[in-house]
Amino acid sequence: MSTGPAVRRGPSIVVAGGGTAGHIEPALALADAVVRRRPDARITALGTERGLDTALIPARGYPLELIPPVPMPRKPSGDLLRLPVRVREAVMRVREVLDRVEADVVVGFGGYVALPAYLGARGRVPVVVHEANARAGLANKVGARFAELVAVAVGGSGLPGEQVVGMPLRRSITGLDRRALRAQARQWFGLPPHGPVLLVFGGSQGARTLNEAVAAALPRLLGAGIAVLHAHGRNGTPAPPARGYVATPYIERMDLAYAAADAVLGRCGMTTVAEITAVGLPAVYVPLPHGNGEQALNAAPVVAAGGGLLVDDAELTGERAAAELVPLLTDPGRLAAMGRAARSSGHADAADRLAHLVLDIAGHPGLPPGQDLWRADTRPRRTGPDPWLQS
Template sequence: MSPSKLSVVVAGGGSAGHIEPALAFADAVRRLHPHAEVTALGTERGLDTQLIPARGYPLELIPPVPLPRRPSGDLLRLPGRVRAAVSRVREVLDKTGADVVVGFGGYVALPAYLGARGRAPIVVHEANARAGLANKVGARFAAAVATAVPGSGLPGEQVVGMPLRRAITGLDRAALRAQARAHFGLPADGPVLLVFGGSQGARTLNTAIAAALPGFVDARVAVLHAHGRTGTAAAPAPGYVPLPYIDRMDLAYAAADAVLGRCGMTTVAEVTAVGLPAVYVPLPHGNGEQALNAEPVIAAGGGVLVPDAELTGERALAELLPLLTDHGRLAAMGAAARASGHADADERLARLVFEVLAR
């Protein structure tokens, strides 16, 4: 790229699942093009005002436009809702002299795509196996469409993976193992199972771990359990460390030998990037994208899928104890998990954007 000024606007506000890949991409742009200016679009709703300024990026607020998850009668009312948001987006594009708009889905992305159309090239990134409404609209007039996994249904998709923080993709688990275990108060030796289901926890996972914990204790398997701020921990037991939330996921991954968790795209991408085998339990709600997110990892031999309704304490022990007590299988599944991921997705997406600008 030219050393001249480059202005990139990212639209990934709302949830952490949209914000984190947008910021990881922004970090990659700055690494590869030090003269670039990156501006984030967001709203006062969600986590935008907490996460984006903390990472050092200017945040421009636009009116929120909640989107129906599927085409419905609500679509007829969207034009009135988006008009003010689109107008505000255009103000930001003029103010920043935007050269390109990169959207990551969600209710910030749709007005960004509509506001940028005809003014700046658009690049769409879809994190899930099934595209959301905003990205379905944006992909129709985008200069390029990137996806985390194949089969999104978006036209002209290019699979680049899920952009992740360098703290995750550059993690040396072996080097940090002792420090990580000491940080959480875990045993220095022996296998460790990491269990998490998102910031609010997951009742199915919590219930299964509570039932399985005596079996893990008997097998001398330690458990690091993020039960969620509204979830419930299991009864105290040797080697069991319950936390409402883990704010140092890098250390949690370094301490662990295997994972039991949901399969949102960020979770799948991080777990594969660090090379951990996993038992994935997809959310039983939504349009089924969580199970699809994990499909490439399962096919590669880096994980196992257990339906939510089938996860009991007995099933958790049956799937995880043989794995956690077999060093060879742990290593083989971990290598398969890593090979199925895209640890360089942040820079792959950045280079795709540069190619669009070069054209």
């Protein structure tokens, strides 16, 4: 006897982006975008007890499944000899999770959580790789070999078949109305209500050069009527107190900081570049002097579009900072033009683009408002270029 049509369950999406905020935030931004498109979606995040996973992921309302960490040794050591055993343990744990949540797709964002996620999903569940930086890390290089989709924040990652979608960002940034929040934001930080404001932040790494340059340039900045909001880092040193200078170790409300500012002096990690371009702020980017040079590459498209300037770390003195920033911040026409160029070079809709692609691969495309979420999906799997990526 017929019992009626089977009820189709919602999509089950597993995201793997643990460890650092740079891996976790885009994973959570994607999760938010998926749920906006498919309220019936079930999101599961993979992470470890290391890093920020246990603090950030549950706070956003998503279940966290812990797997054994698999850090990649940088030098020959005993950890390198134990690596195969650790990988095998983590992969088995990933497979247990995938089976239990009936995963439709695994989306990885790099880092030591992504590698076992890719290996555990291989041959079982479709894999989507997202690479945030201009140069791909080891985990994503492995995952890209068998991924159904390789999405990147900027082109030239070296991963096969890359498609540029941008960096998924949280809605509080992509939907920010800087003009509407300007007065509230300046009052929040104790900044002057009128006149230009420079926002300075260097993240948890490499803030010393920025801090020293700001301290040396501060008299010229303040003398030109430019107020400064300076996040100097938890272990960093602020400039001496002065009227119009607001120093803080860390900025919790980055949306308000962007709303208060007219330009930015900072590093160029991919999340930073993506947020600054999404809100349409001109910036002077100072790449970290170590690593593989990826930070300069992250900012290159923005600089080429006229939305930012690039200054080497070794060249950022107080004199150079003042020479770049004072003419910029005292020229409203130039600020506006660079802000427009910055916004045009970014991908504020990256989270929605990626959500569209992920749901398509999962076989659960997002449906228009008001349409039955439980209808059977008969659309064939996309095999050609996606129209979202041609715009």
